[in-house]
Amino acid sequence: MDDPQPAPNAAAAPADTPPRRRRVRHIARNAALVVLGLLFTIWLVLFVTKGRFLKHPFETIVGRLTHREVKVAGDFQLYFAPLQIKFAAQGLSIANPAWASRPYLFRADALDSRIAPLSLLFGRRRFYWLDLTNGAVDLEWLPDHSGNTWTFSAKKGGKPLQFPVIDRASVTGTRVRYLDPRLRLLADLAVDPIRSADARIGDAVGVTGQGRLRATPFTVAARLLSPNQTVARGANRLELTAHAGANVIDVTGTLPSLAAIEGVPLQTRARGRDLSQLLGIIGVAIPRTRTYRLKAQLVQQGRDYRFTHLSGTFGDSDVAGALTVTNGDRLYLTSTLATRQLDIVDAAPFIGYNPDIVAAKGAAAAAAATGAAPERLLPDAALPVATMRRFDADLKWTIRTVRSRRVPISDVDVTLALKDGRLARSPLSFAMARGNVAADVVFDTRQRPAADSYDIRLAPTPLGKLLAGWGVAEAGTTGVVKGRIQLAGRGDSVHDSLASARGRMAFVLPSGSMWARNAQLSELDIGVFVQKMFQRELKEPVRINCGLVGFTVRDGVAAADPILIDTTKNVVTGRGGFSFRNETVDLAIRADGKKFSLFSGQSPVSIGGTFAHPSLNVISPQLLARAGAGLGLAVVATPLAGILAFVDVGDAKAAACGPVLAGADARAQRTTKGKPREDVGNGTPAKSGDGGETKAQRKKFLGIF
Structure with missing residues (x-):
């Protein structure tokens, strides 16, 4: 009888596994060597040729990705040196979209840079080194802010401007033009030569230029400084001074990068001959003032420009509070203000007088300056009807005391609302000679001429206190007076409305x-x-x-x-x-x-x-x-x-x-x-x-x- 065959040993089945693994590892190693060899070959070819043969593919591919025409008029280099991307171009230009007012977004006689490769794929762009000669940047928004020249997208939408992180830079002969039709702002700036290292600018970088905000021309001089202690890469101290008409505006603050303005607290100071001229630049009409000095902290967030911790003086009066300007489809101004002491002369503009003339020559001369006939007292200054229809406003203003020689006034509370050309000072209340006055005054310029109404109520007020300036003794005077004035008229000035x-x-x-x-x-x-x-x-x-x-x-x-x-x-x-x-x-x-x-x-x-x-x-x-x-x-x-x-x-x-x-x-x-x-x-x-x-x-x- 034949001997039975031995059963196969299950444990011996994978006896060939180690050779198989060796083959897999061998294949992977060879593939890696091939890839590395290929990458080295590409690197070597690029390094030897400096990537000059990529000039036309670069223009085509980048142009397709940005939806713009990209041209390099002179020498072109694009290679790894050794691990950083070396990019250099002479006569580089990037076109603007067809709707822009200028043909080019960017032009430069020469650009030489070292770029972090991974930053092109992840996070913010980072330049180890940037050398820019005679650059020109043109930045422009669409009127409705649905797009801008620096957002490379076929779809609508404009992203905020964001500069790359630059470790070291040499920038000479650079100009920047900025146009915002919604703000009606045009700025043409020249940047002084920049030398920086390790995210610190050794010397102050100057920016000078001029422009126009609405109809007002301005000049600007600014400096970008490295702070004594660099708190973040690229952080720079900004010092800016602008002159617009008879107004001077100073702005200081620390920017995380050159273009990072949104959300950054900036300290602002403004001084000038007349605050109404300053706000008139952005199309906001307020009564004229005497010489003013104001300071505040400005934070821009989207369409809102918020001025907080506001304080200062106008004429012989003080003011403090907060102010927000919203630059939407219609300009909107909202503010909460407080005054400890208001000089009666500084209150003159609220009924149409020039306070400087009132202070120097009296109310009659101020009325004459508004166009009133000789010997008239009521101002004939017309309301700024066209301006009032361009912006809306809400104001709350409290005044502790009014400095007056004859009538004691205190505890003034003003609520003002301007909506589509209808101006309402309602309610307006104040204490006068230990009595209270409440008023509602409306100028509705939506009707032509304006429909005006006055409703003024005087609560029981002691005669002795009220008429003390006209020879009535407080001691022994127990009489009081109360009353009401209700008038309605038509006209664009105080005189015209009362005359009718x-x-x-x-x-x-x-x-x-x-x-x-x-x-x-x-x-x-x-x-x-x-x-x-x-x-x-x-x-x-x-x-x-x-x-x-x-x-x-x-x-x-x-x-x-x-x-x-x-x-x-x-x-x-x-x-x-x-x-x-x-x-x-x-x-x-x-x-x-x-x-x-x-x-x-x-x-x-x-x-x-x-x-x-x-x-x-x-x-x-x-x-x-x-x-x-x-x-x-x-x-x-x-x-x-x-x-x-x-x-x-x-x-x-x-x-x-x-x-x-x-x-x-x-x-x-x-x-x-x-x-x-x-x-x-x-x-x-x-x-x-x-x-x-x-x-x-x-x-x-x-x-x-």
């Missing part, structure tokens, strides 16, 4: 007292007035029961409706009015005694002239007539008879205070016995002038009784 205004003005005096330091004109009793002039003090204050000074305004003419003040001794009434059109005043005020007075002129006092130069005439025709009658009686009779011409029998009808305190018009006024009053102005304007009453009414009122 219609509405009502009313100021109410509740019960109280008033003590005058200089002259007791409110009582208008000549005996008391003469006593006041010589003794310079009164024995007691004027006791007011109630009072109303009201005017009805039609087509810019205000007529008394009514003027009625009831005191313990007299009833003060008035007729006439004033005109916003020609700024004339024509008022007659008289006081009829309630009690018998042996020596009383009680003659109407005439207030005339203009807003700029009002006149007060105490010696009226009625008083002269009484004086003549008294003199005649003294001659033909006795001296005692002469006094009879000045006797007041005291028949004045006391006023019912209800309609007075309600601010009602003249038709609603009554005596204490309920009878209608016929001795007050009824709001009827003059037919032959702007004085507010007809000649017949004035003659009756001023006539001798």
Whole structure:
């Protein structure tokens, strides 16, 4: 019987595995040697030939990738030296897209560089060495910022400009042109020669040039410096000074690279003759100011330019806060400001005055400078209608105190909104003489001419504090005044809007007292007035029961409706009015005694002239007539008879205070016995002038009784 065959040994099956592995490793080694040999051959060929034969393929391939025409007019080199990429070209040019205003994005007489190979594939481009001679860079945005010249893409979209990291550089004769149609900014800059090593610029690099921002030309001088301690590769200290008109702007900061501006805090300082000229450069209209000095931190993020930690002065006033300018489809300005002390002269521009002229020559001269007629006080400066329609704004401004010689004003709170040409100062509030004023003022330039409205409310305010600058003593004065002005008109200036205004003005005096330091004109009793002039003090204050000074305004003419003040001794009434059109005043005020007075002129006092130069005439025709009658009686009779011409029998009808305190018009006024009053102005304007009453009414009122 045959012996059985031995079973195959399973463990011996892979006996040939080590030779197989050796064959695989041998193949891999040979392949690697072939690849290395091929790479070495390519390196050697490039090194020997300097890659000059790649000139035309380089122009074609790079042109296709960038969608631009790329040309090298002179020598060309592209090879590894030994592991860095050596790239050199003479007469290199890269075209701009067809929409650009200049044909070339980049041109240079000569460029020599060493490039980190992996940086072409990953991360930021890095140059170990860059030598650039007579380079010219043209950077331009599309008007809608959907593309720019340095973003190499067939699709829309513009990336921010980013320079490569450069370890060592030698740059001479370089110019940079930058155009942004949305900002309306054009800058043409020349870069001084650059020498740098290890991401540090040994000497300051200067940049000088000129340009135009909107319609304003400017010059700029800047320096790029290495900081004393380099905090990041390529970080440079920027110092820039720009001159635009009468304005000087200084900017300093540390840039992570030459073009890295976005998100970088920059310290800015600005000074000049008029802040409105500075903001006018970017198309923002504000009232003009006196000489200003401001500083702030600027951070640009996308379309927003944020100025924070803002502080400084304009004229004799201070300001602090924050401001943001958004450069979108419409320029948008938003700000929150605070002022500790505002000089009243610096507030003049808010109603159209030039503050420099106000400070030097007064309000009348400032009004004349706006085009107002001689002897006018209201400014005739037109609103910048075209500019107001180009930008929007929101402003909140608080002012602690206003420095004024006559009227104490504090705690001002202004909210301003400009939207599509509609300017609203609403609400506007402030404290005046321990009282409060609230106002809403609107100029709507969307209607032509502008539709303007004024709504001003005065809360109860102490007369002693309010009129302290006009001779009223605070001590002993307990009277208060409250009131409201509601007017609406059409016009592009304060004067025009008021000259066409219609509405009502009313100021109410509740019960109280008033003590005058200089002259007791409110009582208008000549005996008391003469006593006041010589003794310079009164024995007691004027006791007011109630009072109303009201005017009805039609087509810019205000007529008394009514003027009625009831005191313990007299009833003060008035007729006439004033005109916003020609700024004339024509008022007659008289006081009829309630009690018998042996020596009383009680003659109407005439207030005339203009807003700029009002006149007060105490010696009226009625008083002269009484004086003549008294003199005649003294001659033909006795001296005692002469006094009879000045006797007041005291028949004045006391006023019912209800309609007075309600601010009602003249038709609603009554005596204490309920009878209608016929001795007050009824709001009827003059037919032959702007004085507010007809000649017949004035003659009756001023006539001798």
